[in-house]
Amino acid sequence: MKKMLGVFGLCGALVCTGGYAAGVTANDTAQNGDTVIIDFAGYLNGVAFEGGTAESYPLVLGSGQFVPGFEEQLIGAKKGEERDLNITFPKQYVPSLAGKDVVFKVKVVDIKKK
Numbered sequence: 001m002k003k004m005l006g007v008f009g010l011c012g013a014l015v016c017t018g019g020y021a022a023g024v025t026a027n028d029t030a031q032n033g034d035t036v037i038i039d040f041a042g043y044l045n046g047v048a049f050e051g052g053t054a055e056s057y058p059l060v061l062g063s064g065q066f067v068p069g070f071e072e073q074l075i076g077a078k079k080g081e082e083r084d085l086n087i088t089f090p091k092q093y094v095p096s097l098a099g100k101d102v103v104f105k106v107k108v109v110d111i112k113k114k
Contacts, residue, residue, distance in 0.1 A: 027078075028078065028111060028113065029075075029076045029077060029078055029111075030061055030074055030075060030076065030077045030078075030108065031061065031075060031076075031113075031114075032062035033060070033061065033062055033114040034060070034061055034111055034112060034113050034114055035059065035060050035061075035111070035114075036058075036059050036061060036074055036077065036108050036110070036111055036112075037056055037059075037108070037109040037110040037112070038056075038057050038059055038074075038106050038107065038108055038109060039054070039057070039109055040052075040054060040057065040104050040105065040106040040107070041053040041104065041105050042102050042103070042104045043102060043104070043105070044097070044100055044102050049097065049102070052102070052104070056109060058112075059071065059074075061074055061075060067089055067090065068087075068090065069085070069086075069087050069088070070085055070087055070104065073085045073086075074106065074108070077108045077111075078108065078111075079108055079109070079110055079111050080107075080108065080109075081107070082105070082106065082107045082108075083106050084104070084105055084106075085103065085104040085106055086101065086102075086103055087101070087102050087103070087104060088100070088101050088102075089102065
């Protein structure tokens with residue numbers, strides 16, 4: 001987990017607190033400000049890369065905690081949905097990933113509405 005945080009350049013721990021609705025219906029979709037609980041794995045040339053995998057990770061959409069394009073591609077996702085997110089890492093990034101195209105396979109485990 002520490003390596004994953006380093007890869008994404010997170011500066012601090014994400015803390016999920018109260019203020020969220022108790023449940024999400026099958027038709028609810030993730031929107032900016034919602035917390036999505038996700039499982040994900042990042043792949044470079046079809047091979048999972050170190051530090052690019054996590055389970056039950058709480059991510060507040062719109063927080064800017066992940067690389068550009070990651071959070072935006074989860075807007076509109078439903079609980080239980082799986083998506084392939086195509087991301088190009090910034091050129092000023094971890095050398096092994098800088099400027100590279102990767103795919104993150106993401107499953108939305110849960111959505112906590114703001």
